[in-house]
Amino acid sequence: MTTMFTPDHEWINIEDHEAAVVGITPHAQDALGDVVFVDLPEVGRTYKKGEVVGVVESVKAAADMYMPVEGEVVEVNEVLRKDPALVNRDPMGEGWFFKVHVTHMEQFDQLMDPPAYDALLKNL
Amino acid sequence: MSADLRHTPLHDLHVELGAKMMPFAGYEMPVNYPDGILAEHRQCRQAAALFDVSHMGQLRLKGDDAARALETLTPMDVVDLGVNKQRYALFTNSQGGLLDDLMITRRESDLLLIVNAACKDADVRHLVTHIGQRCTVVAMPERALLALQGPKAVMALSRLNAEIAPLTFMTGGAFRLAGVDCFVTRSGYTGEDGFEISVPADDAVVLAKTLLREPEVKPAGLGARDTLRLEAGLCLYGHDIDDKTTPIEAGLTWAIQKVRRPGGARAGRYPGAAAIEAQLATGTAIKRVGLVGLERVPVREGATIFDSHGHKLGHVTSGTIGPTVNKPIAMAYLAANHGSAHHEVYAEVRGNRYPMRVSAMPFSPHRYYRG
Numbered sequence: 281m282t283t284m285f286t287p288d289h290e291w292i293n294i295e296d297h298e299a300a301v302v303g304i305t306p307h308a309q310d311a312l313g314d315v316v317f318v319d320l321p322e323v324g325r326t327y328k329k330g331e332v333v334g335v336v337e338s339v340k341a342a343a344d345m346y347m348p349v350e351g352e353v354v355e356v357n358e359v360l361r362k363d364p365a366l367v368n369r370d371p372m373g374e375g376w377f378f379k380v381h382v383t384h385m386e387q388f389d390q391l392m393d394p395p396a397y398d399a400l401l402k403n404l
Numbered sequence: 405m406s407a408d409l410r411h412t413p414l415h416d417l418h419v420e421l422g423a424k425m426m427p428f429a430g431y432e433m434p435v436n437y438p439d440g441i442l443a444e445h446r447q448c449r450q451a452a453a454l455f456d457v458s459h460m461g462q463l464r465l466k467g468d469d470a471a472r473a474l475e476t477l478t479p480m481d482v483v484d485l486g487v488n489k490q491r492y493a494l495f496t497n498s499q500g501g502l503l504d505d506l507m508i509t510r511r512e513s514d515l516l517l518i519v520n521a522a523c524k525d526a527d528v529r530h531l532v533t534h535i536g537q538r539c540t541v542v543a544m545p546e547r548a549l550l551a552l553q554g555p556k557a558v559m560a561l562s563r564l565n566a567e568i569a570p571l572t573f574m575t576g577g578a579f580r581l582a583g584v585d586c587f588v589t590r591s592g593y594t595g596e597d598g599f600e601i602s603v604p605a606d607d608a609v610v611l612a613k614t615l616l617r618e619p620e621v622k623p624a625g626l627g628a629r630d631t632l633r634l635e636a637g638l639c640l641y642g643h644d645i646d647d648k649t650t651p652i653e654a655g656l657t658w659a660i661q662k663v664r665r666p667g668g669a670r671a672g673r674y675p676g677a678a679a680i681e682a683q684l685a686t687g688t689a690i691k692r693v694g695l696v697g698l699e700r701v702p703v704r705e706g707a708t709i710f711d712s713h714g715h716k717l718g719h720v721t722s723g724t725i726g727p728t729v730n731k732p733i734a735m736a737y738l739a740a741n742h743g744s745a746h747h748e749v750y751a752e753v754r755g756n757r758y759p760m761r762v763s764a765m766p767f768s769p770h771r772y773y774r775g
Contacts, residue, residue, distance in 0.1 A: 313424075313435075313627065314442040316725045317702050319754070335754065337702050339441045339724055340627050368440075 283372075284348075284388060285397035291372065292348045292380075294388065299354050299379040304336060304345070306371050307401055312338040315367040320356040321378055327353065329387055334377060336367065349387040351380040412458035413548045413608040421623055429521035431459040434625040444624035445631050445727040448594055449768075452554035453624035454615050457593075461524025462547045462602055463531070465515040467539035474508070474515065477534055479651065479674045481661035485510045490574040490589050492659050494651055495530065500676030500683070501647040502654070503530065505639065509576050509589055516576075516587065518549070518600070520641045548608035552615060553598030553624075553632075555771060560618035561588075561599055568599070573772035582607075582614040590773060593629060595636025595766055597773045634733060635726045637694060637765025643705060644692060644721045644735050650676070652683040653737065655692045690718060693743045694765040695751070697732025699758045700725070703751040709736050710750045710757060717742050717749060728768045734760070 283293040289308035294300045309315065321333040327347040334345035356378045360366055367375040382388055392400065409432040418425065423434035434456065436444060447453045465474060471482040480493040487510055495503040504523040509516040519527045524543075531541045552561055562569045564581045568588055571577065576589030584607040592598040603611050615621050630640070639645045645654045662668050666681050697703055707720040723734030734751070742749060745764055750757040 314440045316442075317700065319701075339445075339631055339727065340435070342702065342704065 284391035284393060285400075286346070286348045286391055287400065288346050290345065290348050292388065292391065294382065295379075298381065300349070300351075300382050300388070301376045301379050302348060303376040304367065304371055305397075308343075309368050309371045309375070312336065312343060313340055314338050315364045318360045318364050318367065318377065320360065321353045323353050323356055325353055326351065327380075329384075336364075345377065347380070348391060349380065349382055350384050351382045353378050354381050355379040410459075412456055413605040414456045414458060414612055417609055417612060418456065418623075423623070423625060426626075428626060429459055431521065433459060434623070435627045436625040437623050439622070441625070441627035441631060442727050444622070444628035447622045448554045448596060448624055448628060448632055449728050450555070451622070452552055452557040452560050452598075452618070452620040453594075453628065454612065454621050455551040455553065455624055455626075455629055456548070456612070457551050457600070457629075458548040458605070458608065459521040460549055461517075461519040461521065461527060462544040462549060463517040463519065463524075463528065464542040464544060465517065465531070465535075465539045466513070466542065470515050470535075470539035471510070473535035473538035475664070475670060476674060477530070479660045479664050479677070479680060480508070481663045481670070482508060482510075482515070483670065484663065487512060488575055488577050490576055490591055494656065494659065495527065496651070496674060496676040496680070497647055498675045500650040500652075500679035502641070502645045502649055502651065503527070503647060505641050505645060507589070507591065511576075511578075511587070516602070522642060544602075546605050547602050548605045550601045550603060550608065550612060550615070551592050551594075551598065552601065552621065553592045553594040553596050554620070555597055556620035557596070557598040558773065560615065560620045563618060564614065570775075571599075571773075572775040573597075582611050584611055586611070593636075593638055594632035595638070595768055595770045596632075597771055631724055631727055634722050634724060634735070635728055635766065635768035636770060637735075637767060639692075639735070640722055649692075649737070650680055650683055650688070652680060653688045653690055653692065657684070688740055690737045691740045691743045692721070693736055693738050694763040694767060695720070695723075695734040695736055695749065695760040696729075696763040696767065697734070697751070697758060697760050698748075699732075701732060701753055701758050703732050703734045703753055703758065703760065707734070708752045709738060709760075710752065711742060712748070712750065720751065726767055732760070733763075733767045735765075738762070
């Protein structure tokens with residue numbers, strides 16, 4: 281199980297060879313504050329790397345969510361629509377956003393590994 | 405954080421309490437503390453929240469002619485304002501637009517003005533330029549300002565000085581709190597009962613720490629202040645009102661006393677009186693309204709509002725999901741013929757249109773103490 285990170289403070293975790301899980305990092309949820317709304321991508325649609333796939337909004341601000349790698353969205357976390365604060369409580373676990381079928385593994389490999397992301401956070 | 409941002413006297417206390425600091429109106433201010441905006445909002449609705457609003461401008465006008473002079477810059481009745489009475493006021497420009505909104509309190513020997521942080525330097529120049537010959541305008545950077553807001557604010561503050569309890573909404577007086585001479589008004593910007601406390605800057609930390617030791621009180625930042633005032637239907641200068649909006653368009657006609665309206669003993673004779681009186685007589689093309697979302701999507705400042713046929717009606721000036729009302733709420737300027745209560749309109753958010761209903765404000769009922 282490998283988790284990689286993007287400069288936009290998203291994480292992507294390859295669970296198995298079928299689908300990767302995507303969410304936002306503890307840093308991202310902390311910067312946003314209390315999450316009150318999420319807009320999730322369309323299941324069955326293929327998005328390009330870097331395309332806007334969703335929105336996460338706190339009381340104060342809205343932030344776009346970007347596709348970390350190209351692929352088809354195969355599942356979204358429906359629980360977030362009713363309980364968006366789950367993103368604050370468990371950003372790396374129960375607060376995941378969607379699952380994507382990864383077709384270009386090299387895009388995954390080019391993302392930041394945990395030490396690289398930690399270094400990014402230290403330099404903020 | 406940028407080095408040229410100003411600090412309030414409570415800056416180090418905010419940092420010590422774990423606040424997230426952000427630039428606001430030239431100051432580094434707490435947006436929220438570790439509990440977060442939602443918890444701080446609820447704290448204020450249910451118990452008591454302490455806000456640092458020392459970035460706001462505190463000014464004094466001194467001199468026998470001060471009230472009369474001030475009436476040349478505002479459509480409010482200042483002359484008849486009784487001692488220790490407070491009043492909401494507006495500075496207007498020659499077109500009837502708003503230069504700032506403020507609170508005026510008549511004290512024994514002066515008028516105390518509380519103005520917006522972003523406007524305070526311009527307000528002082530405006531006052532000195534136009535009425536500096538008739539009264540003395542004194543900025544008070546040596547004072548901090550704390551707001552203690554919420555249904556239990558009176559319990560907490562009474563423990564420091566029981567004499568504050570009989571104060572009613574929009575009145576004030578000088579009180580000693582935690583050994584410090586303060587000027588306290590029973591007012592605020594949250595829709596709740598509460599107090600604003602003008603305190604010498606050097607004593608602000610002691611007073612804040614004393615208040616935070618009271619069991620009802622927790623600190624709250626500008627994030628919660630914004631959601632609270634929006635639920636209370638109160639305008640934020642620079643967003644819901646500005647130099648392009650008149651008091652009539654903004655729905656602030658109530659703030660203009662009869663004595664300053666046509667037919668009143670001291671009618672007119674303030675900047676923009678002609679424009680404002682014309683709107684009083686014939687109405688306005690646009691008006692500020694409250695909107696409640698019928699779907700749970702936040703509608704924020706800048707969103708365009710349409711009617712059911714796709715005609716543009718106006719735009720949103722403030723909006724969020726109201727933590728207490730638990731629905732999307734917003735203020736918007738709409739074509740006046742679409743501004744009646746219960747009218748359904750559509751807000752465009754990221755290319756989609758979501759239904760909203762024109763709603764009376766406040767969204768969350770005011771709970772002021774009127775005695």
